[in-house]
Amino acid sequence: MSRVYNFSAGPAVLPEEVLREAADEMMDYKGSGMSVMEMSHRSKTYDGIIKEAEADLRELMNIPDNYKVLFLQGGASQQFAAIPMNLMKNKKAAYIVTGQWAKKAFQEAGNYGEAVKVASSEDETFSYIPDCSDLAIPEDADYVYICENNTIYGTKFKTLPNTKGHTLVADVSSCFLSEPVDVSNYGIIYGGVQKNIGPAGVVIVIIREDLITEDTLPGTPTMLKYKTHADADSLYNTPPAYGIYICGKVFKWIKKMGGLSAMKQHNEEKARILYDFLDQSSMFKGTVRKEDRSLMNVPFITGDKDLDAKFVKEAEAAGFVNLKGHRTVGGMRASIYNAMPKEGVEKLVAFMKKFEEEN
Numbered sequence: 511m512s513r514v515y516n517f518s519a520g521p522a523v524l525p526e527e528v529l530r531e532a533a534d535e536m537m538d539y540k541g542s543g544m545s546v547m548e549m550s551h552r553s554k555t556y557d558g559i560i561k562e563a564e565a566d567l568r569e570l571m572n573i574p575d576n577y578k579v580l581f582l583q584g585g586a587s588q589q590f591a592a593i594p595m596n597l598m599k600n601k602k603a604a605y606i607v608t609g610q611w612a613k614k615a616f617q618e619a620g621n622y623g624e625a626v627k628v629a630s631s632e633d634e635t636f637s638y639i640p641d642c643s644d645l646a647i648p649e650d651a652d653y654v655y656i657c658e659n660n661t662i663y664g665t666k667f668k669t670l671p672n673t674k675g676h677t678l679v680a681d682v683s684s685c686f687l688s689e690p691v692d693v694s695n696y697g698i699i700y701g702g703v704q705k706n707i708g709p710a711g712v713v714i715v716i717i718r719e720d721l722i723t724e725d726t727l728p729g730t731p732t733m734l735k736y737k738t739h740a741d742a743d744s745l746y747n748t749p750p751a752y753g754i755y756i757c758g759k760v761f762k763w764i765k766k767m768g769g770l771s772a773m774k775q776h777n778e779e780k781a782r783i784l785y786d787f788l789d790q791s792s793m794f795k796g797t798v799r800k801e802d803r804s805l806m807n808v809p810f811i812t813g814d815k816d817l818d819a820k821f822v823k824e825a826e827a828a829g830f831v832n833l834k835g836h837r838t839v840g841g842m843r844a845s846i847y848n849a850m851p852k853e854g855v856e857k858l859v860a861f862m863k864k865f866e867e868e869n
């Protein structure tokens with residue numbers, strides 16, 4: 511068996527321990543004589559799996575009792591519609607556009623009401639987080655929307671926007687469980703799990719209970735109503751059962767690693783190794799304003815497209831894969847999620863040093 515260092519932005523690296531455990535349980539999950547994939551989602555065994563996953567997530571994130579945890583499908587992108595359909599009572603919401611995912615959410619919301627762009631960093635290719643301390647948020651906005659960590663551009667909100675009392679909704683797909691959060695600051699905190707938690711196919715929505723109502727926009731599909739899933743504890747229909755099982759294992763792995771404070775420390779150490787190198791390199795440059803740098807996604811360039819391509823190709827041959835930057839930014843991007851070991855980043859930096867010397 512040979513494993514590479516996988517710097518993919520998503521689906522992305524998972525802890526080896528989790529993959530091994532899943533492999534061990536593939537043919538016979540704890541004496542059931544079957545895989546979790548083959549099991550009824552209404553069975554007692556599966557009920558134990560999903561309940562335990564939720565309990566572990568609640569413990570890790572210290573989720574208050576007045577929040578529901580929903581395990582849903584449709585990816586983060588489906589939430590771009592579900593959020594306005596459920597929350598736009600006044601048919602108005604404020605969007606802070608800091609990258610492609612925020613922009614897609616903003617555009618989708620425009621199908622359901624008035625989406626007001628209250629701030630943007632598109633003028634400089636989304637390379638920074640705009641000042642959100644005093645935005646012109648409409649009085650009657652139903653919520654303020656952010657993408658907290660911008661996967662493609664490598665920026666992260668270090669302080670949450672001043673929402674002036676409005677409900678905050680955050681897409682945390684690419685920073686989920688990477689550091690402690692105060693859930694009570696948000697109305698909805700949600701993300702697809704394929705970046706930092708598990709296999710594609712699961713999206714986790716943590717939502718304050720007062721936002722779960724019958725009063726959705728006319729025509730909202732049953733499957734897109736938060737109430738449908740909240741009332742059924744995420745078992746209204748068949749959930750992404752196997753994916754949730756893997757998420758549960760990752761929650762246990764994070765607990766074992768010391769929880770979210772330990773994760774933050776581990777992620778800061780890894781990111782520092784890479785950013786410190788970029789800051790002194792004469793060949794490689796980070797593309798993001800320093801104070802807004804993400805701990806999870808690190809884009810960088812050489813400034814020469816051919817050299818970028820050469821680097822990506824040689825890195826791949828050396829076992830560092832998926833380093834090609836997003837097609838809209840070019841260059842490279844190293845995604846260094848929770849499950850990327852420190853050793854992976856150290857070896858990548860050693861490889862970059864060598865490449866710099868040789869080219």
Ligand SMILES: *Cc1c(COP(=O)(O)O)cnc(C)c1O
Nearest residue numbers: 585586587611661681683684702
């Ligand atoms: C990947 C990503 C998405 C899209 O997720 P899907 O599950 O593919 O819909 C949305 N937001 C952010 C921040 C992402 O990183």
